[in-house]
Amino acid sequence: MDLDSAGAKISMTRTREAELASSELGSQAHTAHGNPRRRLRVLIVALNYAPEITGNAPYTAGLATGLSDRGHQVRVLTGLPHYPQWRLAPGYEDREVHRREFIDSVPVSRLRHHIPTPPTGRGRIRMEASFGGRVAVTRWPSHDVLVCPVPGLLPTGLCVGRTKYRRRHAPVVTWVQDLYSLGVVETGFLSGRPARLTGALEGQILRNSDAVVAIHDSFKSHIVNNLGVRADAVEVIRNWTHLRPTELSDRNATRSRFGWRNDELIVLHAGNMGVKQGLENVVATAQLAAASHANVRFVLLGDGNQRSHLEQLGAGIPTLQFIRPLPTDDFRSAMAAADILLVNDRPGVGAMSMPSKLTSYFTTGNPVVAATEACSTTAYELAATGAGMVVPPDDPRALLDTLTRLAANGALRDTLARAGRQYSATVLSANHAIDRFETLLTRLTFQRNSAAQASKGTFHQ
Template sequence: MSAAEHQRPFGDRRILVVSTNYAPELTGIGPYATQLAEHWAASGTRTDVLTGMPHYPAWRVDERYRGAWRREEDRHGVRVHRRRHYVPHRQTALRRATFEASVLVHGMLAPPPGRPDAVVSQMPSLAGGVIAARLARRHRVPHIPVVQDLMGAAAAQSGIRGGDRAAAVAARVERYALRGAALVGVIHESFVEGVTTLGVDPGRIRVVPNWTHVASPSGDRATTRARLGWPEDTPVLLHSGNMGLKQGLDVLVALARLAPDIKVVLMGDGNQRHLLREQAAGLENVEFLPPAEAEDFTDVLAAADVLAVTQRASVLDMSVPSKLTSYFVSGRPVVASVAAEGGTADEVRRSGAGVLVAPEDPAALLTVVRTLASDRTAADTLGANGPRYVEQHLGRQGGLARFDALLTEALEGAGAAAPGTRAERAGDIQGGEGR
């Protein structure tokens, strides 16, 4: 390959990325869709994004976009096409279905103009997967969905009201979006079985893990704690990110009730935030913070003593929290109150940066937090494993290169995967360049 071809691996091709979440959203799937599209645009590829109005994790439309039906933007070389949709402040199966339907209808009625050479979709958005599949079929080009969450499994496992009925419908929609795809990317090998069950040939599944999309901490830890009002002699247990049903964050409120000497900080937003505030009423050791600004985010994480990732006991194979990649960067120990057989537990084990605790068990969680808070050496040893894991397995350059390989294979229409990329070799990927 010549130097020019290396700089422009896809030549003058046009790529359409369909993702309900995109910048300026700072957490969840949005940053990955954004960095992927900007990476392709920076290489000279004509890149369009079909997305919604920024709303995550607050589940409220960003005030800068309220009232707009459509918005066209140029962001760092990417042409962004925004379409209005319904945003539910609280999650039920019906409200979620209305959200997806509104995304689908407006996206199909007003797709970006022109013919793409490939369509990449970020799921769990069911509507995004259907839009991408239909546009790819219309233009007879490859569709490459990337499964970040399995919505059918999510509806069944997350505890959302009406979830059983929603799970069946979501699974049918996922099957439609995935079965005709040229290739299917999954961010963790634990998703392979679920995607295969939806009718996808395992030979068309590729493991493309997410990468760390935030910078390493740079501020002085003591200074950050003082600014936040966290006393140096008070252990701080911090959860950052979405406050939704599947997180089961009531376990942290229950821990705070058991341990008034430990400060529990919930930083972020989500549809369960108001309920958690009600549960924590009267607990002086529980603090709610808004999402941190990008330039301050990892400094706040690093200022905590222990970082928490929690999930309901029923959550097994439908989600691997994107917050883990940020947690590992911070250099602080992670306590994971999650099912031992799920993908989240797999990541914590691989990293060596945390401790697993049975889900929905505040007393067990408290025991581990107390141990780490009292043994700084053990906590620092665990925490130091996180940045090493990031350097070895979660680098942005390596993550984007895997997506380049995925897109290249789909565009070339290769009948067989390149060595080391087939789903059945996921273990090799995880031990090397993958997670």
């Protein structure tokens, strides 16, 4: 299977090398006129991609589109859209092993793979292995640099292994969105020797990457201190806000469309309904609210492998509502029309990942409440932003009390909401993140080409 398209080969002249060297490889890869100084050929190999709207797919697609908009040649090799519902998305039911399409002008090649239903631990391993196996035997387009987001770890490991066996290989950047070595322990999937082997595999993959991008400082700390990756090989580039701030022209009408009364407190959790979210806590809190006649409605918006279980658990609770995944504009409107946005983590979970929903929440002008461990990445982020409050996980009474106190304090809600929007506009800028990626990819490519030129010169002497 050939993913290459016709195109002229790009070579770096000595003049261009001098320009890059004089910029110390850390400056913008754009000229004053906004044109790229060198057109990079970027290959992204990712299990998840658009049209998935949750998880790491929006960031992978955003990076691809952002680099393409800056004039770089970007190609994407990805899997089939299936997350978070763990079912094949409509329109992708054909049995083609290899499918091509364009998304936002970026060429996307999709490889068929196993989709576990329900997504058990073994099923997810099989999915990553099946996608990784197809990636390993597929012919890749010519590229200057390879970017591999994690999840999935197994496809990334196969990409690193395949690349390193080449005599002159392109640099590999592993983009860590989840830490498997923590995740298998925090979710209870593995313990003991199997968990240690997972950590050893993750460390081996990251140490053999040319660079590692971590989405949070706490991730970098674990990658360096526990997985043995050199600190200078790890760069922190934050996930950005991929949704525009929403200003509702008629908030009451929007609430009415979702069946929400104007006099009730709407507490909304948006995104995946999986094991690590531990949303049984939200169901229990809704039940407590109903028993105490609190004027609160809990809304679980999204899908996931635990949705059916949660619906059965919450059947008959009048203060609990489930909403299926919505189109992007309706999704933004629902978050903006709510009163408080909720993050919920299973007890013991918190260091393995950074909830992607936070970057969306901060754009809405609503405060955030997180039921999570005090040492979790979510708690760290809310403390840094000043955009929300933290309560212990799996404590329905504490969660309900905090929500009702916050509902009664309009000044505090406004303060938290303003802090979230300010943080979103400054720290979580998409342009800033893509600037950082562009600089990193340019530097790695220049270093690899310089090393190849030096080796060639030594050989001819």
